[in-house]
Amino acid sequence: MKSTKAAQSVVDVSNLSIPDAEEVIEEALNELGYSADPSMARALHFLCPPGYQAIVELCGESGRSKRRNALADSWSPEEDEVRIYFERAEGSEAPPRLARTSRTEQAFDDDDDDGQEAVIPADLDARVKELCAALAEAERGGHAFIALKWFRDSFLPRKAFRWNQHAEPRQAVLAEAIQRGVVLTSKIANPKTPAYPTTTIRLNRAEAGIPEEAQRFHPVTVHGDSIAAAIEEERGNL
Numbered sequence: 223m224k225s226t227k228a229a230q231s232v233v234d235v236s237n238l239s240i241p242d243a244e245e246v247i248e249e250a251l252n253e254l255g256y257s258a259d260p261s262m263a264r265a266l267h268f269l270c271p272p273g274y275q276a277i278v279e280l281c282g283e284s285g286r287s288k289r290r291n292a293l294a295d296s297w298s299p300e301e302d303e304v305r306i307y308f309e310r311a312e313g314s315e316a317p318p319r320l321a322r323t324s325r326t327e328q329a330f331d332d333d334d335d336d337g338q339e340a341v342i343p344a345d346l347d348a349r350v351k352e353l354c355a356a357l358a359e360a361e362r363g364g365h366a367f368i369a370l371k372w373f374r375d376s377f378l379p380r381k382a383f384r385w386n387q388h389a390e391p392r393q394a395v396l397a398e399a400i401q402r403g404v405v406l407t408s409k410i411a412n413p414k415t416p417a418y419p420t421t422t423i424r425l426n427r428a429e430a431g432i433p434e435e436a437q438r439f440h441p442v443t444v445h446g447d448s449i450a451a452a453i454e455e456e457r458g459n460l
Contacts, residue, residue: 235294243294244278246418247304249371251276253421256370256397256407273390274308281305349385349395354404354430356381361425367410370396370421396423404430 235243254262254270270276280288283301343349360368360377374396378386385391399405406426409419427434 238294247278279305
């Protein structure tokens with residue numbers, strides 16, 4: 223705990239505006255949905271409810287939003303407050319239910335059209351494989367890194383899968399892939415906000431059963447004498 227407090231005390235937010243800081247908090251809340259820590263399961267229902275997107279406002283002591291052109295360090299934890307509310311994610315229609323057995327089940331309301339309790343889809347394994355194939359394709363695109371948010375919200379919806387047109391199942395399948403270890407996450411420095419690194423993902427090909435990319439060129443076996451010997455023979459004939 224001491225190390226955590228020490229890390230928090232050195233975070234520099236002097237270069238962030240109020241909107242920048244709010245965006246950082248929103249992204250952190252939304253990424254909580256990928257946590258595999260069992261102790262966070264209860265809190266996640268309130269901090270990252272399935273089917274909703276967190277909206278954050280940094281407010282003053284009076285409850286009014288901070289000025290948009292103010293700097294983030296003008297917000298004080300002693301005098302001010304953080305307001306968090308939620309908007310339904312695009313494509314999500316069914317309200318979240320309290321009686322769930324797992325976070326994976328929570329995330330598949332989109333497939334539950336008959337009003338019954340949602341269940342883990344029978345083709346979940348196939349969905350994870352499709353996601354891994356899409357990530358492999360993204361990695362072939364020559365990007366220096368694959369940002370989790372970009373892949374989930376921009377690249378993945380372009381694919382012609384049955385399940386990927388709504389935010390909630392996309393997040394659920396990606397979270398499942400991360401929990402299975404077929405997709406690995408890491409952090410890299412964000413030039414815009416150095417104190418808040420970007421979450422990146424990469425395919426764990428060994429676990430996903432996808433071979434490493436084949437080499438572009440392969441040695442070709444030539445039958446008979448070597449090329450060097452043939453050249454020497456030609457020179458001798460000349």
